Amino acid sequence: xxxxxxxxxxxxxxxxxxxxxxxxxxxxxxxxxxxxxxxxxxxxxxxxxxxxxxxxxxxxxxxxxxxxxxxxxxxxxxxxxxxxxxxxxxxxxxxxxxxxxxxxxxxxxxxxxxxxxxxxxxxxxxxxxxxxxxxxxxxxxxxxxxxxxxxxxxxxxxxxxxxxxxxxxxxxxxxxxxxxxxxxxxxxxxxxxxxxxxxxxxxxxxxxxxxxxxxxxxxxxxxxxxxxxxxxxxxxxxxxxxxxxxxxxxxxxxxxxxxxxxxxxxxxxxxxxxxxxxxxxxxxxxxxxxxxxxxxxxxxxxxxxxxxxxxxxxxxxxxxxxxxxxxxxxxxxxxxxxxxxxxxxxxxxxxxxxxxxxxxxxxxxxxxxxxxxxxxxxxxxxxxxxxxxxxxxxxxxxxxxxxxxxxxxxxxxxxxxxxxxxxxxxxxxxxxxxxxxxxxxxxxxxxxxxxxxxxxxxxxxxxxxxxxxxxxxxxxxxxxxxxxxxxxxxxxxxxxxxxxxxxxxxxxxxxxxxxxxxxxxxxxxxxxxxxxxxxxxxxxxxxxxxxxxxxxxxxxxxxxxxxxxxxxxxxxxxxxxxxxxxxxxxxxxxxxxxxxxxxxxxx
Ligand SMILES: [Zn+2]
Numbered sequence: 001x002x003x004x005x006x007x008x009x010x011x012x013x014x015x016x017x018x019x020x021x022x023x024x025x026x027x028x029x030x031x032x033x034x035x036x037x038x039x040x041x042x043x044x045x046x047x048x049x050x051x052x053x054x055x056x057x058x059x060x061x062x063x064x065x066x067x068x069x070x071x072x073x074x075x076x077x078x079x080x081x082x083x084x085x086x087x088x089x090x091x092x093x094x095x096x097x098x099x100x101x102x103x104x105x106x107x108x109x110x111x112x113x114x115x116x117x118x119x120x121x122x123x124x125x126x127x128x129x130x131x132x133x134x135x136x137x138x139x140x141x142x143x144x145x146x147x148x149x150x151x152x153x154x155x156x157x158x159x160x161x162x163x164x165x166x167x168x169x170x171x172x173x174x175x176x177x178x179x180x181x182x183x184x185x186x187x188x189x190x191x192x193x194x195x196x197x198x199x200x201x202x203x204x205x206x207x208x209x210x211x212x213x214x215x216x217x218x219x220x221x222x223x224x225x226x227x228x229x230x231x232x233x234x235x236x237x238x239x240x241x242x243x244x245x246x247x248x249x250x251x252x253x254x255x256x257x258x259x260x261x262x263x264x265x266x267x268x269x270x271x272x273x274x275x276x277x278x279x280x281x282x283x284x285x286x287x288x289x290x291x292x293x294x295x296x297x298x299x300x301x302x303x304x305x306x307x308x309x310x311x312x313x314x315x316x317x318x319x320x321x322x323x324x325x326x327x328x329x330x331x332x333x334x335x336x337x338x339x340x341x342x343x344x345x346x347x348x349x350x351x352x353x354x355x356x357x358x359x360x361x362x363x364x365x366x367x368x369x370x371x372x373x374x375x376x377x378x379x380x381x382x383x384x385x386x387x388x389x390x391x392x393x394x395x396x397x398x399x400x401x402x403x404x405x406x407x408x409x410x411x412x413x414x415x416x417x418x419x420x421x422x423x424x425x426x427x428x429x430x431x432x433x434x435x436x437x438x439x440x441x442x443x444x445x446x447x448x449x450x451x452x453x454x455x456x457x458x459x460x461x462x463x464x465x466x467x468x469x470x471x472x473x474x475x476x477x478x479x480x481x482x483x484x485x486x487x488x489x490x491x492x493x494x495x496x497x498x499x500x501x502x503x504x505x506x507x508x509x510x511x512x513x514x515x516x517x518x519x520x521x522x523x524x525x526x527x528x529x530x531x532x533x534x535x536x537x538x539x540x541x542x543x544x545x546x547x548x549x550x551x552x553x554x555x556x557x558x559x560x561x562x563x564x565x566x567x568x569x570x571x572x573x574x575x576x577x578x579x580x581x582x583x584x585x586x587x588x589x590x591x592x593x594x595x596x597x598x599x600x601x602x603x
Pocket of ligand 1: 242243268269270271
């Protein structure tokens with residue numbers, strides 16, 4: 001307490017003394033951080049000395065790390081509550097004060113590398129007591145690399161849960177697993193990466209396992225499973241009116257859609273409404289709800305965070321609600337720190353078939369750009385052209401099949417002719433394709449590369465779908481690479497992520513953001529809609545770890561794949577669809593009228 005009241009001179013002296021003297025005995029992790037830890041400017045909006053008081057809920061979580069009775073600590077939390085800092089302070093404490101071998105796991109090796117470079121290295125650089133102990137990577141004297149930092153008495157190794165070699169046998173006293181809900185179900189053929197890492201701690205009687213994550217889907221969330229067996233503690237604040245302690249929950253939040261400046265939380269005991277400043281001013285405490293918990297588990301949402309305004313949370317909620325289920329799921333996970341309960345993912349094809357509308361031209365007026373996707377079968381190409389407007393509202397333009405023998409040039413010429421044609425709007429303006437994705441899976445991979453290589457200038461790209469049979473999260477646009485020997489660009493697509501996006505959009509039943517329109521005829525028949533709804537999300541288990549996979553329930557699924565590839569084509573282009581291109585076009589027209597004929601559309 002005295003530390004807070006010290007004068008500037010005293011503070012300067014103490015800062016100097018800290019670098020010279022050995023740290024006093026019996027510091028807790030939060031006391032260590034309050035005394036020594038510096039926040040770096042590249043990762044913190046408030047660089048400089050760490051203050052646990054900035055978010056008081058952090059103190060007990062940090063200090064539980066040293067509880068000798070406790071082997072495991074679980075933190076299930078939203079984004080923006082400072083959960084990465086919990087990991088960093090624990091690492092810093094152990095480098096400086098209680099050296100130990102540590103393993104820090106991230107979902108992938110790439111994420112482990114960026115964590116090391118963007119978070120760990122700046123902390124070491126800016127915190128003098130750590131800088132002295134961890135030698136510089138560039139000098140390589142202490143055998144330090146991006147993925148391993150050594151210091152007197154220990155090291156911290158960073159690994160990706162997807163990279164089995166990184167989990168090879170080495171003893172670990174402190175295991176820190178970050179974003180465990182993004183961990184694959186199995187690391188290669190070796191099994192669950194988290195269990196593999198936990199086994200590494202067996203030699204230490206004073207081992208610690210710290211697991212931190214934003215949760216994902218109910219029934220397939222590692223962090224929720226861990227939290228359920230814990231003490232299940234919630235950060236409680238006293239009601240400013242009656243003083244009763246309670247956690248801040250979303251369903252107690254009151255707001256007026258029209259007047260977002262007033263966002264209040266109702267007390268669940270007396271009903272009084274108070275704003276966030278009144279609630280957050282209270283002295284909070286952790287309250288356990290599971291007395292038979294085997295270890296400590298903490299839950300945090302953004303409502304208690306000093307770095308998030310309630311108004312921002314409500315604004316994000318209203319936006320997400322407009323955009324559909326996939327956005328609402330992300331909001332639930334990242335703002336509330338809660339799992340998302342998926343209801344029947346299956347959409348009935350009849351419902352979509354009834355949605356058919358009559359367009360007055362090839363391309364409805366609201367469309368701003370066109371993309372295409374091509375599926376390569378042995379005896380045909382299946383092609384879908386999609387128009388995209390503001391807020392990613394989409395219009396199916398045509399579902400077209402070209403039959404023929406893919407070993408002969410003729411069908412490839414026909415494909416080229418189709419992909420270079422234009423579609424017109426009612427005002428007579430013509431639109432070409434802004435981006436085309438061609439599936440290179442199947443039996444004609446080299447032919448697809450040859451075809452796309454020559455047309456990359458027109459943004460015709462070869463793609464390859466990547467599943468996640470492993471439960472590993474693969475983003476819609478996963479990677480870009482050049483294949484040998486043709487040097488064609490190959491874009492890897494996360495199909496599960498894509499399917500989730502498409503299904504979420506199909507469930508929106510009113511025109512607006514993300515809604516999918518379909519025209520009468522033009523290939524959109526019952527067979528098409530059966531194919532579009534041919535897959536369902538199912539929960540599977542591997543060694544007791546739940547994960548979700550898309551499972552075919554009908555034979556033909558090309559229409560779903562093609563809509564995923566079109567969604568990928570739009571993501572590759574990443575256009576600003578809210579920008580009014582027509583206004584700009586008009587200006588160009590005036591200026592350049594004499595020099596060229598105006599062409600509408602992106603190409
Ligand atoms: Zn009250």
